[in-house]
Amino acid sequence: MRILIADDHDLVRETIALFLKSEGLGDASVADSLDDALDVMAAEGPFDLVLLDYNMPGMDGLIGVDRMKASSGATPIAILSGTASPAVAREAIAVGAAGFVPKTLAARSMVNAIRLMVSGEVFIPYDFIQQDASDPAGDLSTREMQVVRGLADGKSNKEIARDLGLQEVTIKLHVKSLCRKLDAKNRTQAAMIARDRRLV
Template sequence: MKVLLADDHELVRDTICAFLQNEKDMSISVAADFPDAADKMTTAGPFDLVLLDYSMPGMDGLEGLKKAIDLNFRSPVAIISGTIDRPTAEEALALGAAGFLPKTIAAKSLIHAIRFMAAGEQYAPIQFLTEVEEQSTHPLAEKLTDRELQVLEGLVKGQSNKEIARELALQEVTIKLHVKTLCRKLDAKNRTQAAIIAKEEGLF
């Protein structure tokens, strides 16, 4: 099995090669950047599997993946990365990548994944693709309490204090206090301006 590993970090290349060289049926070639990898695919390819570091020099992200797939005569090409996010990994798979390997992958799993991809299957860690990503909090939302956000949403909808109070099962006087507080926090002169600020900032 011919494998080409392209990564600009020498330590990563050496570490992965050390794992793979114990496999008697694997022949490992290395490249330090995308142009070097492209040259090797042209002169010594096709490889049974090409592993490309997503952020190495010359890679140009997913453009490098597409070029490599063609250069390797449509034989399996996979992405390895320590920083790639889930949407990018999913896009790579949709473009025809044989798989995605995080650099944190265990040695035994790495070998299994390489054999899996070289056999024509698509690989990606289940945990990586299914874990819930943390949602970033809107800057305006960080200034307000959950209750103030609920009241502000009512203002954006054009509801009166009485309507908001009924919807949230609170006293109308309590809503008035929340309106006053959230206006101060948003530097709004009144409830109308607070609603405008929330709309313009895309909070709701």
């Protein structure tokens, strides 16, 4: 089994890699950012599974999943996180991730989760996904909250992109995601719904 683990914390990725090897899952390749992971994929792929840390450099929320999918073909990609909410976990599955693995997951459970995802199944811990977010903005990522504030201020995608230091195409993807999550037909309605919910 060939696994690529991408996490910007040395201890986390090395510990997971060593544990998986001790459990007979083979040697894992490691990376410390999304760009590094993409380079490893190009040089050493294909892999049986890719684990991407949700908060590492280059991910920009779940857009990193799309970037890795574009380069990895049919390889299943899972999100690894110690801080993401259940809403993020659900969104990860919605955008095509093979699973969501909390860093708090017991070591043996992680092995079982990896075997499940490699076999083509989707993994997400039931008790984790059932947690209710108390935050009214729980379904929106931090970046989406920044974008919806820009929409509420009447800014264009180009202006929001400049404010956040992002590409305009990235903002377009966030607006599309916002409209889906808020059940809005367009950016104007998304801003109105956000105001009604007192998100901005």
